[in-house]
Amino acid sequence: xxxxxxxxxxxxxxxxERPPVWMMRQAGRYLPEFIELRDQYDFFTRCRTPELAxxxxxxxxxxxxxxxxxxxxDILVVPQAMGMDFEMKNGVGPWLENPIGSMQDVQHxxxxxIEESLGYVMQAIDLTKKELDNKIPLIxxxxxxxxxxxxxxxxxxSKSFDKAKAFCFQQPQAAHLLLEKITKTTxxxxxxxxxxxxxxxQLFDSWGxxxxxxxxxxxxxxxxxxxxxxxxxxxxxxxxxxGCWFALEKMSKSNASALGVDWTVSPHTARELTGFRKTxxxxxxxxxxxxxxxxxxQMVKEMIDDFGTYKYVANLGHGILPNVxxxxxxxxxxxxxxYKK
Numbered sequence: 001x002x003x004x005x006x007x008x009x010x011x012x013x014x015x016x017e018r019p020p021v022w023m024m025r026q027a028g029r030y031l032p033e034f035i036e037l038r039d040q041y042d043f044f045t046r047c048r049t050p051e052l053a054x055x056x057x058x059x060x061x062x063x064x065x066x067x068x069x070x071x072x073x074d075i076l077v078v079p080q081a082m083g084m085d086f087e088m089k090n091g092v093g094p095w096l097e098n099p100i101g102s103m104q105d106v107q108h109x110x111x112x113x114i115e116e117s118l119g120y121v122m123q124a125i126d127l128t129k130k131e132l133d134n135k136i137p138l139i140x141x142x143x144x145x146x147x148x149x150x151x152x153x154x155x156x157x158s159k160s161f162d163k164a165k166a167f168c169f170q171q172p173q174a175a176h177l178l179l180e181k182i183t184k185t186t187x188x189x190x191x192x193x194x195x196x197x198x199x200x201x202q203l204f205d206s207w208g209x210x211x212x213x214x215x216x217x218x219x220x221x222x223x224x225x226x227x228x229x230x231x232x233x234x235x236x237x238x239x240x241x242x243g244c245w246f247a248l249e250k251m252s253k254s255n256a257s258a259l260g261v262d263w264t265v266s267p268h269t270a271r272e273l274t275g276f277r278k279t280x281x282x283x284x285x286x287x288x289x290x291x292x293x294x295x296x297x298q299m300v301k302e303m304i305d306d307f308g309t310y311k312y313v314a315n316l317g318h319g320i321l322p323n324v325x326x327x328x329x330x331x332x333x334x335x336x337x338x339y340k341k
Contacts, residue, residue, distance in 0.1 A: 099155030
């Protein structure tokens with residue numbers, strides 16, 4: 001039994017005295033102890049070394065009274081397992097030397113054995129679960145098929161992902177086959193995470209907001225919904241689709257337990273679109289963590305007042321920025337933990 005199950009209660013829609021709190025990218029680049037490891041090991045070495053991944057996952061848990069841990073990894077480990085040789089380049093970010101550009105490229109992708117190719121993630125989960133000792137739930141995650149396609153076709157990050165979009169519009173058959181393959185691998189990967197003890201699954205659709213509502217239905221949501229339907233009978237699933245407030249109403253009728261919202265939608269609008277059918281998670285602007293701690297605490301109180309404590313998880317509207325002072329992150333977390341109506 002999980003000792004602090006506040007997060008799980010909120011995902012089940014149970015009454016809670018205060019909302020649970022965790023932060024996207026909480027195990028990461030704003031923490032001095034993370035920076036120390038970053039300076040010793042390159043990015044994917046940290047992902048692929050179970051002891052390092054477990055240590056990084058636990059770093060914020062030792063510092064802050066968080067209600068959930070999220071395994072340290074990356075969404076690109078899935079395409080790597082499928083044969084896409086992603087690396088993390090300094091000053092560039094994700095980099096793929098030979099991006100996907102044709103039906104032939106898609107057909108050459110591997111259908112991986114998850115334990116064999118991504119066993120290091122499962123080992124990291126095993127080590128983390130042992131160290132967590134049932135204190136709080138552990139979140140496993142993956143990128144949405146559309147977001148993975150964006151990196152696979154573009155070969156790197158982009159402000160518009162127009163190359164990825166052109167691939168979908170000019171070669172729809174190849175695009176849908178790629179999305180199918182990513183979806184299948186993602187389902188297998190996430191089921192294996194649950195097998196190893198992940199208590200919750202979160203899907204990150206970081207680039208969903210690049211698509212029009214119609215294209216979103218065709219190239220993103222239908223594949224995400226398939227993943228949700230496969231995982232929801234096993235554990236609660238949280239869908240975070242950045243910039244996709246237009247899809248909130250549709251998503252609220254899915255089997256997801258919760259929907260993440262970014263800072264571009266107000267709590268009132270998010271509730272109106274979802275009609276309390278789902279728990280909502282978010283939506284503090286990560287840049288607002290650069291405000292003075294007293295301002296952060298006041299804004300957090302206002303955010304919770306606006307969302308309400310029922311069916312709500314306090315979080316950021318995207319990942320924490322690397323230049324956020326540790327005391328500001330602490331102010332955010334403590335404002336939630338100490339919340340009174």
